[in-house]
Amino acid sequence: MSAKVEIGFNLNGAQRTVEVPREMSTLDMLREVIGLTGTKYACGEGECGACTIIVDGRSVNACLMFAPDCDGRSVTTVEGVVDTPLGERLRDAFVQAGAVQCGFCTPGMMVQAKHLIDMHDGKLGREAIKRGIEGNLCRCTGYVKIVDAIAAAAQPKG
Amino acid sequence: MTADTYLAPKRLDEALEALRGGEATILAGGTDLMVQSQSGKTPIGPKLVNIRRIAGLAGVVRADGEIHIGALTTIAELLEHELVRTHLPSLAEACDHFASSQIRNAGTLGGNVCNASPAGDTLVPLLALGASVELAAKPDAAVTTRAMPLGEFIVGPGKTQRKPAELLTAIRIPVPAAGGVQRFFKFGTRPALDIAAISLGLVTVKEGGVLRHVRLALGAVAPVPMRGVRAESMLEGRRLDPALIEAAAAAARDEVRPISDVRASDWYRRELVRNMVKRMLTDVSQS
Numbered sequence: 196m197s198a199k200v201e202i203g204f205n206l207n208g209a210q211r212t213v214e215v216p217r218e219m220s221t222l223d224m225l226r227e228v229i230g231l232t233g234t235k236y237a238c239g240e241g242e243c244g245a246c247t248i249i250v251d252g253r254s255v256n257a258c259l260m261f262a263p264d265c266d267g268r269s270v271t272t273v274e275g276v277v278d279t280p281l282g283e284r285l286r287d288a289f290v291q292a293g294a295v296q297c298g299f300c301t302p303g304m305m306v307q308a309k310h311l312i313d314m315h316d317g318k319l320g321r322e323a324i325k326r327g328i329e330g331n332l333c334r335c336t337g338y339v340k341i342v343d344a345i346a347a348a349a350q351p352k353g
Numbered sequence: 354m355t356a357d358t359y360l361a362p363k364r365l366d367e368a369l370e371a372l373r374g375g376e377a378t379i380l381a382g383g384t385d386l387m388v389q390s391q392s393g394k395t396p397i398g399p400k401l402v403n404i405r406r407i408a409g410l411a412g413v414v415r416a417d418g419e420i421h422i423g424a425l426t427t428i429a430e431l432l433e434h435e436l437v438r439t440h441l442p443s444l445a446e447a448c449d450h451f452a453s454s455q456i457r458n459a460g461t462l463g464g465n466v467c468n469a470s471p472a473g474d475t476l477v478p479l480l481a482l483g484a485s486v487e488l489a490a491k492p493d494a495a496v497t498t499r500a501m502p503l504g505e506f507i508v509g510p511g512k513t514q515r516k517p518a519e520l521l522t523a524i525r526i527p528v529p530a531a532g533g534v535q536r537f538f539k540f541g542t543r544p545a546l547d548i549a550a551i552s553l554g555l556v557t558v559k560e561g562g563v564l565r566h567v568r569l570a571l572g573a574v575a576p577v578p579m580r581g582v583r584a585e586s587m588l589e590g591r592r593l594d595p596a597l598i599e600a601a602a603a604a605a606r607d608e609v610r611p612i613s614d615v616r617a618s619d620w621y622r623r624e625l626v627r628n629m630v631k632r633m634l635t636d637v638s639q640s
């Protein structure tokens with residue numbers, strides 16, 4: 196019988212309090228307890244990046260993070276990312292570039308893209324984008340268009 | 354039915370009290386523990402102790418001729434840290450080839466060391482750099498600490514000398530001599546998220562072309578990351594030339610003890626060691 200842990204954290208700008216089993220992943224908490232299904236489950240072991248979220252300003256695999264570890268932290272999911280000016284730029288750029296095929300990797304790609312753009316302060320080249328999305332797999336093999344989209348979104352609107 | 358508990362202490366002494374009596378599973382970044390607990394390889398004990406909130410267990414500082422890396426320092430923080438980039442470029446290189454951005458942001462150095470994988474990416478440069486680990490416990494009223502060389506700490510795949518009531522608090526590395534040579538090489542079939550088929554770390558000082566203080570570490574070629582002591586002694590005090598490089602590379606090939614698995618066969622790993630040691634030494638001879 197696994198203990199339940201009550202945790203409070205900031206989720207996409209709003210304070211949340213939830214009870215979770217101590218061994219639950221943050222991914223299961225987001226999808227099953229809170230009901231935010233933008234963050235995708237695919238491999239469940241940190242290989243594919245479909246569950247990428249941002250915690251305290253850094254991207255992580257939600258499937259590898261114990262949900263109780265969210266306590267007191269700031270969590271941003273794809274739903275929070277698209278609500279920002281950069282998120283809108285990313286969404287437009289993905290559409291413009293045709294960077295969405297089946298779309299399953301797209302939420303993780305967009306969250307990781309936000310992390311990369313935030314960390315590179317407006318100077319994000321294609322090589323850094325390619326290195327930065329090494330942990331995000333696209334099975335439709337649409338990487339060129341995804342890199343195009345991230346590069347376009349990384350350019351601050353002049 | 355067990356009364357499982359979850360604890361997230363904010364102070365080291367509280368964490369050590371929680372570990373007293375064993376039965377605890379330590380959680381830091383979680384990137385290994387989540388996969389291993391779900392697969393049943395590492396069942397979570399009655400007490401799950403999240404050490405992430407302990408003040409003072411993260412960060413990199415230089416003091417008393419050593420670089421002191423807190424156990425909770427993430428791989429991404431190491432990669433970005435000026436002291437690591439300047440003095441420990443081989444460790445920075447290993448961190449750059451470590452899994453993916455997301456895992457580097459979560460995984461900690463203490464976790465990579467305690468996971469004690471024969472292919473652990475940071476272990477090879479740490480071994481070549483002469484790192485030691487610092488362990489703390491609180492058997493009674495007072496906190497006790499001990500330190501030991503990394504090479505003694507890791508005793509088998511996933512096995513270390515850490516006692517159940519102990520916490521690994523830091524990794525300490527002697528500041529390498531200025532102008533020293535450091536190299537790291539990881540061979541995998543793809544650049545990211547790959548487990549090394551072999552990895553190599555070399556730390557030495559080149560004085561007027563002569564090698565001194567040679568330390569060669571090899572990963573994924575034995576139950577634990579190992580030193581290539583025979584190759585080291587051939588190189589010590591010598592000037593690199595093609596014959597010596599060839600002989601040292603062959604010695605390294607002959608002293609590793611690899612297994613055959615999905616990533617590579619025993620024979621292939623040995624040949625990789627020979628060829629990559631040769632390439633690394635040739636590069637050092639030309640620098």
